Amino acid sequence: MPAARKVQRPSKSPPARVRPDIVDAATRVFSERGYHAASMAEIADRVGMRKPSLYHHIRKKEDLLFAIHEQLIDELIEQTNAALEPTMTAPEQMAAVLRVSFDLIARHRDAVTVFLQERRAVSGARWNELVVKRDRYEQMVSGIIAEGTETKAFADLPAAIAARGVLGMVNWGYTWFDPKGAMTAEEIADVFVAIALRGLERR
Amino acid sequence: MPAARKVQRPSKSPPARVRPDIVDAATRVFSERGYHAASMAEIADRVGMRKPSLYHHIRKKEDLLFAIHEQLIDELIEQTNAALEPTMTAPEQMAAVLRVSFDLIARHRDAVTVFLQERRAVSGARWNELVVKRDRYEQMVSGIIAEGTETKAFADLPAAIAARGVLGMVNWGYTWFDPKGAMTAEEIADVFVAIALRGLERR
Amino acid sequence: MPAARKVQRPSKSPPARVRPDIVDAATRVFSERGYHAASMAEIADRVGMRKPSLYHHIRKKEDLLFAIHEQLIDELIEQTNAALEPTMTAPEQMAAVLRVSFDLIARHRDAVTVFLQERRAVSGARWNELVVKRDRYEQMVSGIIAEGTETKAFADLPAAIAARGVLGMVNWGYTWFDPKGAMTAEEIADVFVAIALRGLERR
Amino acid sequence: MPAARKVQRPSKSPPARVRPDIVDAATRVFSERGYHAASMAEIADRVGMRKPSLYHHIRKKEDLLFAIHEQLIDELIEQTNAALEPTMTAPEQMAAVLRVSFDLIARHRDAVTVFLQERRAVSGARWNELVVKRDRYEQMVSGIIAEGTETKAFADLPAAIAARGVLGMVNWGYTWFDPKGAMTAEEIADVFVAIALRGLERR
């Protein structure tokens, strides 16, 4: 039932969206300085307002971090779901997952940087939902590998570890990908897909 | 001349080492909280001294960050050099590099976390030497792939990208490796070596 | 051309003035304790706010020192210019200069104390303008003496040294002038003017 | 009884002298930075020892300030006494006093700077003796003027104010005297003596 592999959407209605330009500014500042080193004043500055005005749109600095995480993980899940077809083989699914993931890194590098760098700050009741989505996503990737192993497409490998390996290969891109570099995001994704699939496939 | 691949050691004599227990405490606190969120008070606490006493051993908070980076990159280079033999083939060298790298992550996870998370803070004249070492290391890995491609051991892949991929696969371990987990560091390294080599090798 | 003797006004528009009560409090505290020994907490206390609130009005402690210097030198120059008439003889001009100067000491003793005691702290690009004004003022006094010498009103004396002498006589007042003392500021100024003019004049 | 004008020596035996090189270093550092901004570390540095070692020679930072003041006022009094002869007229005595004073400024400019700048720090029981000496010195100068007025050598002037005026003229020299300047200390003293005497003398 590959359809079951699609990551489930949350049922609750979404919380009021924070003004996009504010989230964008926060994303850039958090990415450049790190969440703790970033100051509300600099975020306000980039939005073109004064520091206290931000508090008409959010309640706490952490709200911004939350919004960034939420938007990113939601887009990741959405795009991934859109790319996965029930008829695909495990290698095909794996290729799709990696392509979507790297594409997201390329298109939202700042948000991904925040997402991957600031996991430390992510804790407490409010974040549970996000952590659940993140874990579910990883399990889905893990599931693809397990299925590939079952169908003899992939070699016998511990699925969870292998999943983390291929995700790490892609995720790490946030530290070095340069949109002005010699290779486009798609070309790089091709390389990673090639390495990952050959690395996983049974010979 | 594979010997030339060994990363060169710096010629200057090393600066006075900071007291190891202080660096250790800082490593743990920086890893847990992040450099900026970490407070000198907490580091002092863990060492068992009062906050100002730290300043007999360092001049600035940044010194601790520097010491952590320096020790880690130096150990990475040293261990890597020790593991590489001129007689090894490219795949053998790649395997050695990945094993050393993952071993370091497993043994010094906190330090690696600081090293990989806090690159933002790493800038300014003083850090140049470290950045050079880091780049040189990456180029060495890149060089192994290029050599493997020349000797037809590896498939035709852009070496720099492929190098970042396999390094990312391993580096990412700092976010999830659990020394108390089901698999040992060596077992995990075996999986990654298998995936990486098969992924790179020409079929 | 005695008109040329008037000290030139700066052309640039003045920077935003710091709240006067804050500058006043700082003036008193700096005067009583010295700039370095003075604490921002005490200044805040006297203004009736908490320490961090000060930083809504200034950026650094030094800003307060700068504001004090600037206001004082500007008032000195303004008052001096107002007192000098092109038709005055050199002795008349010298008398006017000394009276204005001692009057300023009497009216703004704390500010003058800071101005004369904390020259050490006065350095760096930002202070250049002030140093220029100070020097220009001294040169003007020197010029009066030189003119008096030319017109045979004053004896043959090295103008720069003589100027420093009479200015010292007056300036030194900041160390001992007591507004509650037996003599008023004007009476004291009379004495100094008498001594200075007779000391300078050709017999 | 002009002999009575000589400033009396203290009767108590002097306290143990602080090592001269330490006092010298403190003098320079206090003069350059100001007492409060000066650090014991810098003083120790210039002496060629470490900070805690200083405390084998003094008990508190203030001891250094005290020693500087004491040595200077003692030398001032000693030299002044040596220069005053009972047979001198008031103008001659005034000339001698001013010459000695300016000579001291020229020879010990750093110490004089500390002496004149750091009066604020001078308070408390221990300093009484010094304050007494300082006051006595001023009264002596005042007395010379009073005597000159009585003998009709000087004009009718309030002696205390006139004394502060001529002392200010000379003292102020610590702010601008340059041993490498165009005029020697003696030449400058000549100018000041000329101005002061003509300024005071009855015409």
Next chain:
DNA sequence: TATGAATGAGGGTTCATTCAT
């Protein structure tokens, strides 16, 4: 006498957040 280590006290400054306007 000299010093490495330590520390209490305090410094200036930053910052997320609140609130009255």
Next chain:
DNA sequence: TATGAATGAACCCTCATTCAT
């Protein structure tokens, strides 16, 4: 919605001084 003013908490760091060696 916007913001000037304010502030509690906390920060990194300095320093005079003490003490064991």
